[in-house]
Amino acid sequence: MNAKQAAGYRAAEWVKDGMTVGLGTGSTAYYAIEKIGEMVGNGLQIRAIATSKASEELAAKYHIPLIEAKDVDRLDLAIDGADEVDPQMALIKGGGGALLREKLVAINSDRFIVIADHSKMVPTLGRFKLPIELVPFCYEWTLRELKSRYDVPFEMRMQGDQLYVTDNGNYIVDAVFGQIADPARLSDELKAMTGVVEHGLFVGIAQTVVIGYEDGRTEIKEAPCSNQ
Numbered sequence: 001m002n003a004k005q006a007a008g009y010r011a012a013e014w015v016k017d018g019m020t021v022g023l024g025t026g027s028t029a030y031y032a033i034e035k036i037g038e039m040v041g042n043g044l045q046i047r048a049i050a051t052s053k054a055s056e057e058l059a060a061k062y063h064i065p066l067i068e069a070k071d072v073d074r075l076d077l078a079i080d081g082a083d084e085v086d087p088q089m090a091l092i093k094g095g096g097g098a099l100l101r102e103k104l105v106a107i108n109s110d111r112f113i114v115i116a117d118h119s120k121m122v123p124t125l126g127r128f129k130l131p132i133e134l135v136p137f138c139y140e141w142t143l144r145e146l147k148s149r150y151d152v153p154f155e156m157r158m159q160g161d162q163l164y165v166t167d168n169g170n171y172i173v174d175a176v177f178g179q180i181a182d183p184a185r186l187s188d189e190l191k192a193m194t195g196v197v198e199h200g201l202f203v204g205i206a207q208t209v210v211i212g213y214e215d216g217r218t219e220i221k222e223a224p225c226s227n228q
């Protein structure tokens with residue numbers, strides 16, 4: 001058992017018969033999907049939406065029935081990893097490029113459970129580069145606007161010698177903020193920019209964080225206003 005596995009497996013315990021479930025993306029979400037797949041193999045009846053093509057393939061491998069948004073109004077639960085988690089349970093996500101689908105799924109779920117190994121817990125967000133998803137059309141102008149507003153390094157995400165393209169056909173620029181003093185404010189500012197599709201700050205969205213440790217222990221944190 002490693003720390004990511006501990007967190008992923010523990011979160012899978014929230015999944016109950018009849019639920020609709022959002023499946024996250026990344027190396028921690030992998031373990032949650034693996035465990036849920038095992039539970040489905042043992043007779044658990046759920047329907048799921050995956051947040052990336054990679055997680056869709058993983059779900060299919062475990063015979064987890066997949067649905068689309070038109071099949072359901074909201075999800076009961078979503079389980080996903082994070083790149084950083086602060087003490088208020090604000091997150092940076094999108095290291096794997098899946099931030100847009102992940103945020104859509106998270107905000108349309110009754111409970112959003114974040115799974116993270118303990119190294120992801122930080123006092124202040126921003127050491128991890130903040131992914132910002134850009135519309136490819138005239139992205140150079142959006143990038144120029146970002147640079148004029150924020151005096152920090154911006155790095156277009158690459159795949160080999162090509163610009164990285166998300167599952168939604170967009171680009172990602174990673175912003176090296178170092179420290180983000182006011183994640184809610186930055187989130188609103190970025191969201192209001194034309195050309196920015198989405199960004200990796202998840203503020204006030206997580207209700208539960210499951211922290212995993214190498215010895216297999218887990219620690220659960222609930223958002224103060226969460227009544228779920």
Ligand SMILES: O=C[C@H](O)[C@H](O)[C@H](O)COP(=O)(O)O
Nearest residue numbers: 026027028081094096097098
């Ligand atoms: O786009 C990727 C997602 O936001 C991931 O959940 C995040 O990057 C954490 O990934 P991992 O569990 O592999 O560290």
